[in-house]
Structure formats: C-alpha cells, structure tokens
Amino acid sequence: MSLPLPAIPLLRAESHSFSYSDEEIEAEAVRLQEAIQQHQRWPLETCRGIAPLTLEINRLKKEKDVFLIAHTYQTPDIIYGVADEVADSYTLSKAARDASQQTILFSSVRFMAETAKIVSPHKTVIHPSPEAGCSLxxxxxxxxxxxxxxxxxxxxxxxxxxxxxxxxxxxxxxxxxxxxxxxxxxxxxxxxxxxxxxxxxxxxxxxxxxxxxxxxxxxxCEVHAVFTGEKVRQWRQRIGDNLSILAHPECSADVLEEADFVGSSEKLIHEAIRLGKEGQPDVMLITECGTAERIMAEAEEELNLYGACVMCRHMKVTQLEDILQALQNPRDDQIIEIDSEVIIRAQHNLDEMFRLAE
Ligand code: SF4
CATH class of the missing domain: 3.40.50.10800 (NadA-like)
Incomplete structure (x- = not known):
C-alpha cells in the first residue's frame, strides 16, 4: 500500500510493571501485530511494548464488565488491541444502546460519548479524554x-x-x-x-x-476541509482512469464532484474491500487516516492506496494509557453527566433519527 501514514503515537508502556509472563506478552504481541497488519509501522518490538497494556485493559474490562467501543479514527492499538466494537458514529450509538453491560467506555471524541449517554442514560459512560473535542x-x-x-x-x-x-x-x-x-x-x-x-x-x-x-x-470539519478538488484531479491524472476515488461527505462539494463514491467511514471501508475483490486495487481515500488503517488490516486483497490522509488531532488524543487509567479509577470529568431535561430532549431527537432512518 502506498498511502503515507503519519507516525504512530508515542508509547509509554515501559513505565508500567504488570505481572504478565514473557510467554503471555509474546503471544499478545504476535496477536496485535497480526491484527494490525502493518508490520513495518508496528514491528513486533513495538507490539511487545504495548502488550502489557492491552493485556491489563482486557483483564480489567472483564473484571469490571465494561463494554469498550472505539471510533474508526482511533489508533490501531486501541481498535485491534482492546475495543469490543469499532464503527462509525451511527453504528456505535446503536451498539452503546444495545450492549448488555452497564458501563460503556467510549474511546473517541466527547460528543460521541455524550451520544452514548443520551441513548443509554441509565448506564455509566466513561470518556477517557474529556479534552478531545471536534471542530464541528x-x-x-x-x-x-x-x-x-x-x-x-x-x-x-x-x-x-x-x-x-x-x-x-x-x-x-x-x-x-x-x-x-x-x-x-x-x-x-x-x-x-x-x-x-x-x-x-x-x-x-x-x-x-x-x-x-x-x-x-x-x-x-478541520480534517476534511483540508482536501481540495484540484489535488484530487492531479492524482487522477497521475494514476489514470483506473483510480477509484472514495470520499467522506464532510469534504467540500469540489472534492465530492471528483469522487466515484461518497459515504461514511464504514461505507468507504466496505467499498474499498469490494473494489479489491473485483480486481480494482487502485484506490484514493479522501478522509481521516484511521479509515485507511482499517482497510489495511481488514482487506484480504492487496490494495494500492494513493494520496495522503489527514489525521484528526482530537481523535488521536486518547492513548492506551488513558484508557487504562479511566478503567482503573475514572476521574469525575471522565464520567459523562448530562442534565436530565437535556437528555430527554436529545433522546427525542435521536429517536427521530432511528425512526426516519429505517
Ligand atoms: S475528523 Fe475530527 S474534527 Fe473532523 S468531524 Fe471527526 S472528530 Fe470532528
């Protein structure tokens, strides 16, 4: 795959000392590397460094009966290391509502954790990074x-x-x-x-x-606003008519006019995988980098991903260590609290969405 991805976040796992054996750490490191499917950016040594964290988070999730959901734009160590469900905002709001667990940990930006609380007001919703906002x-x-x-x-x-x-x-x-x-x-x-x-x-x-x-x-959206139709046209000229351009609807009209397919991150992933299966491997993704990382991990066929993705600084605030801390002992500002009247009115709004979307 030729898409240049930004550097992975700094890992701080060395500062923790958990009582996992070398064999357990090695097995977890291999599991992580196989799941992430980016052997150069996530070498075994890096996976060994984070393995104690993912082991401990997964142990705590079980012990405390917590359902951990992560948005597609979170980093691969969160998505493939500790998340129980990964998707875009629509699917995740339903997953939070339908989960049997009474505690949800939402690894994403603030408004998504608030949405989980609106649809599940009786559950405890933990958001590890209260400072993770969104320009929209x-x-x-x-x-x-x-x-x-x-x-x-x-x-x-x-x-x-x-x-x-x-x-x-x-x-x-x-x-x-x-x-x-x-x-x-x-x-x-x-x-x-x-x-x-x-x-x-x-x-x-x-x-x-x-x-x-x-x-x-x-x-x-400060991420999708960066792309321009002019840049997309240049890539089409460079690669040729075989290039399939897949864009998120948060992009400008100029970009969307150049796109062969417009859809949510979940739909973009399915479309890229479908193109790979049909022997059309040249794909340009116009969206946040997390979408490309999921395609790399989940596509069975080799795809040529062109262009340059843009990283959302808000989505990348959360690291495994923040999740671990929030699971161990959440601070007050990490537990979502919303005024009950606001919840009732916002609930009506979301019920309307579920009703009209059917
Ligand atoms: S990519 Fe980041 S800034 Fe853009 S809509 Fe998503 S959370 Fe907000």
Missing part, C-alpha cells in the same frame, strides 16, 4: 440553534450527529453521514435548517434542489 461540535452552541429558530420560525432543524447533547436538545432530528440525505428528504415542509457542517449542507442543497430550500450553518 465545538463550532456551534445551543444558542446558535435558538437564534436560527427565531429567524426561521416553524422550519425543522436537522443536526449532524457531530454536535453536543445541548445542541441536539434544540434540534428536531440528528443525522449521520450514512443517512443525512434520506432523513432530510423525509422532513415535513419545503424548507429545512441544517447544522453545523457547511459542506454536508451544500451537498444537501444540491441533492434537494427543486424539492426543498436548505438553510446551512457555517461549521466545518
């Missing part, structure tokens, strides 16, 4: 939504799931990158307000042209 969710407040409602009375408000619980409580329905077109089309009336992603909003405006007017807020 941090770019809009509940007051911004109230102001839009005052400006456009009676117009339904759809919010991308990348929003805080307080913002969800002010909106009629959440949407994800898997279902935003379907849900927005089904909202009543000939007008809707879409927050906070201006790129996804522009995509909606185009898709619903002639059917609905879409009023769009001005937020953006």
């Amino acid at each position: 969710s941090d770019g809009i407040t509940a007051q911004d939504v109230r102001d839009l409602r005052a400006q456009y009375p009676g117009v339904p408000v759809a919010c991308y799931i990348n929003t805080t619980a307080a913002v969800k409580a002010e909106c009629d329905v959440s949407v994800t990158s898997s279902n935003y077109l379907r849900i927005c089309e089904r909202l009543p009336g000939d007008k809707l307000i879409f927050v906070p992603d201006r790129f996804m909003g522009a995509h909606l405006q185009k898709a619903l042209q002639g059917k609905k007017e879409v009023i769009v807020f001005d937020g953006e």
